[in-house]
Amino acid sequence: MNGAGALIKVLENEGVQVIFGYPGGAVLPLYDALLCSDIKHVLTRTEQSAAHAACGYSRSTDKVGVCWATSGPGATNLITGIANAYLDSTPLVAITGQVATELIGHDVFQEVDIVGATTPFTKHNYLVKDAADIPRIVKEAFYIANTGRKGPVLIDVPKDIQEKVRNYDFDVEIALRSYKPNMEPNFRQMAKLEEAIKDSKRPLLCVGGGCMLSRVSDKIIELSNKINAPFVTTMLGIGAVPTDHENCLxxxxxxxxxxxxxxxxxxxxxxxxxxxxxxxxxxxxxxFARKAKIVHIDIDPAEIGKNHNTYIPIVGDLDVTLTKILKMDIEVKSNEWAADIAEWRKYVETTGACCENGLDPKDVIEALSDGADDNVILTTDVGQHQVWAGRFYRTKTRGSFITSGGLGTMAFSLPSAIGAAMANPDKRIVTIVGDGGFQMCLNELGTIKQEELKIGIALFNNNRLGMVRELQEHFCGARYSSVHLESNPDFSKIAEAYGVEYILVDKKDQIDAAVKMLLTPDKIVMVEFDIDPNANVKPVKAGE
Amino acid sequence: MKHILSVLVENRAGVLHKVSGMFGRRGYNIESLVVGVTQDPSVSRMTIVIDGNDNNVEQVNKQLHKLIDVIKINDITKTAISRQFAFIKIRCTPANRNEIVVLANIVEAKIVDVSPEIIILEVTGDEDKLSNIKALFDKYTIAEMVQTGVVAIEKGTSSLKV
Structure with missing residues (x-):
């Protein structure tokens, strides 16, 4: 067996079913070995999409996403997707081909130091120097990616290592003496937390992306009910809990x-x-929360106290910690601020759209939110539409909202939808994307067609890079610079070119029917919504 | 305030890059960093001196811990014996050579090379000693000087183990 075969075998042992990737000279042995495996390969139209698709796959399944690419430009194209996974703590194993060991450092064709380049935004990375290490390294990579604070791990495999024929020992132990994520919360801090909850008159839970990764949706709702605390979410927290719950603000x-x-x-x-x-x-x-005692619970000690002073720091696994909290004797009966909350809920959020210029994006998102059942997974791109989705879309189940939060990566929408669709053939995948982001990843229509992935694409077209334009409106005195996409293509022709069904919606009364199409299972459809270019996100400062 | 961190790391290629890169990336300044293998050949020990308030140092500690190749970190600022090492190459003439030799003996600098126009001193000591000696010889012509960063070890029975 050669190194490539060994690598594929460890992937199989780790339960990998899908790899998103793009071939090239330095991964010829891997692609050859893949022909002998049941692992499905999805050929994306650029390596960056392969990494995003692996993210979408992971975040819709709780499995580790796997992507790979060739050396040099293949590897550097993965970088954005790897950084995206790092910022959103998504478990990902990225494998890159590398030039032969003896050529490393000679600047040969398609050589880059991808281990050096990705060190700042991988949880860990490896350059395989001895083929015998392949089983251990790949096993470690999956373990590191999917434990503690999850994240991407990169393995760089020189071509001669992939070709190395030898006996491979797959019965290897991982050897990580330094890596032991702290799962159990400190009991003294937990005692302090118990007191703090009992003393509290206006308790609030703030749900972050970690809740998604720890699968604690039910426990959060139980705690919220038990201590009479409403909950709010961060952008990534939207995917962690059903945000249509009555306790969610x-x-x-x-x-x-x-x-x-x-x-x-x-x-x-x-x-x-x-x-x-x-x-x-x-x-x-x-x-943040100036009148409150902040309790910060996180698996990563470095996050606690990094950005905000914390009254009670608790390092631990959320599932373990919440289980313990729920066992505490902490019925909080006080509902001191129920009236306040009811008052705030009455506030009507707007986008500033006026119907003469196009659609109000809020109408579209709300129609989508109302129409979607718990079988729908929504992924987004980045920009205004993402924020509108974050504000107006109400999730029904955990794991039904996938977005690029930390890195804010445009061109995340279609690839993440591809990943989610590969993992969830029984679910309806819908993706929202702006006209800017769409033109960064429309090549993935090819992947969608090739794999016959049933995805509904909601294209929010305002012929603007709307988010940046809005920032320029607020912070640059409306001096607009390079934010108008004046020669947008005829998107219907692009859809047609890829053989994708297309619908244009430019009137409010057409929205419901189009949304129904987006949500129809077994349909590949693109709906272009003609969005009012004046519609804004309107940043709201806390307390305003 | 200056802190001395003793850091045990896996003795592998690329670890220094991961550690030093973290400092640069997060905006922490390294005053000095010395790395060498320990009694266990699979483990290297870094002695890192950083300047920062307690919050900074706590963050450095936590961020270092996140690196998979970092095994253990100990802040030994308060309990450390620390040393640096330097070579100082001084230009001399027949007229001032004796004077330099006498001074070197007084400050316990070892003369490791002598030629008609050059004396090389070897100096070991803490940061203060090194800077005092450098100041002392400043009136002659220092042709060249090279020094290490700080290496440090905790006093007493406690020892940093994997």
């Missing part, structure tokens, strides 16, 4: 809902669950 942050931000401002206790309290969620440094 929606998304916090710069682009969040007023009800959610006001609750953060007036709470006397905020229990942050698996969130890193990034600047988009909290605003200025140390201005």
């Amino acid at each position: 929606g998304m916090i942050g710069q682009s969040g809902l007023k009800a959610a931000n006001d609750a953060v401002e007036s709470a006397d206790l905020v229990v942050v669950l698996g969130a890193r309290l990034g600047d988009r969620a909290t605003g200025k440094h140390n201005s």
Whole structure:
């Protein structure tokens, strides 16, 4: 068996069913070995999409996503997707071909130092120097990617290592003496938490992406009911809990809902669950939840106290920790702020759209939200439509909202939908994308057609790079610079070229029928919504 | 305040890049970093000196811990014996050579090379000692100087083990 065969065998042992990738000279042995495996390969139209698709696959299944690419440009094209996975703590194993060991360092054809390049945004990475290490390294990579704070791990495999024929020992132990994620919360801090909850009159739960990864949706709702605490979410937290729950006040942050931000401002206790309290969620440094004791629960000790001072730091696995919290004797009967919350909920969020210029995106998202059942997974691109989705889309189940939160990566929509569709043939996958983002990944229509993936594409076209335009409106005195896409193509022809059914919606009364098409199973369809270019996200500062 | 961190890491290629890269990326300044193998050939020990407030140092600690190749970290600022090492190459003339030799003996600098126009001193000591000696010889012509960063070990019975 050669090294490539050994690598594929370990992938099989790890339960890998799908690899997203793009071939090239330095991965010829891998592609050859793959022909002898049951692992399905999805040929994306660029390596970046392969990494995003692996993310979408992972986030819709709780499995480790796998992508691979050849050396040099193949590897560098993966980088954005790897960084995206790192910022959103998505378990990913990325495999790259590398030039032969003896040529490394000679700047030969398609050689880059991808291990050096990805060190800042991989959880760990490897250059395989001895073929005998393949089984151990691949096993370790999956273990590291999918435990503790999850994240991407890259394995760079020189071509001669892939070709190395020898006896491979697959019965190897992982050897990571330094890596032991701390699962159990500290009992003293937990005792403090118990007291803090009992003392609290206005407790609030803040749900982050960690809740998605730990699968604690039910426990959060149980806790929310038990201590009479509403919950808010970060952008990534939307996928972690059903946000249509009556206790949910929606998304916090710069682009969040007023009800959610006001609750953060007036709470006397905020229990942050698996969130890193990034600047988009909290605003200025140390201005988050100023009246509250902040309890921060996270598996990654480095997140606690990094961005905000914490009253009670708790390092631990969310599932383990929440199980313990739910056993505490902490019925909080106080409903001191129920009236306030009810008042905030009445606030009507708008986008500033006026019907003469095009559709109000809120109408589209709400129609989608109302029409979607718990069988729908929504993925988004990045920009205004993403924030509108974050604000107005209500998820029904955990894992039904996939977006690029930390890195904010345009061109995430179609590839992540491809990943989700590969993993969930029984679910309806819908993706929302702006006209800017779509033109960064429309080549993936080819992948969608080739794999016959039943995806509904909602193209929000305002002929703008709307988010940046809005930032320029607010912060540059409406001096617009390079944000107008004046020669957008005829998207119907692009759909036609790829053999994708296309619908144009430019009137409000057409929205419901089009949304129905988007949500129809077994349909590959693109709906172009003619969005009012004046519709904005309108950043709301906490307390305003 | 300066902190001395003793860090045990896997003795593998690329680990130094991962550690030093983390400092640069997160905006922490390394004052000095010395790395060498330990009594266990699979483990290297880094002595890292950083300047920062307690919060910075706590973050450095946590971020270092996140690196898979980092095995153990100990802040030994308060309990350490620390040393640096330097060579100082001084230009001399027949007229001032004796004077330099006498001074070197007084400050316990070892003379490791002598030629008609050059004396090379070997100096070991803590940061203060090294800077004092350098100041002392500044009035002569220092042709060249090279020094290591800090290596440090905890006093007493406690020892940093894997």
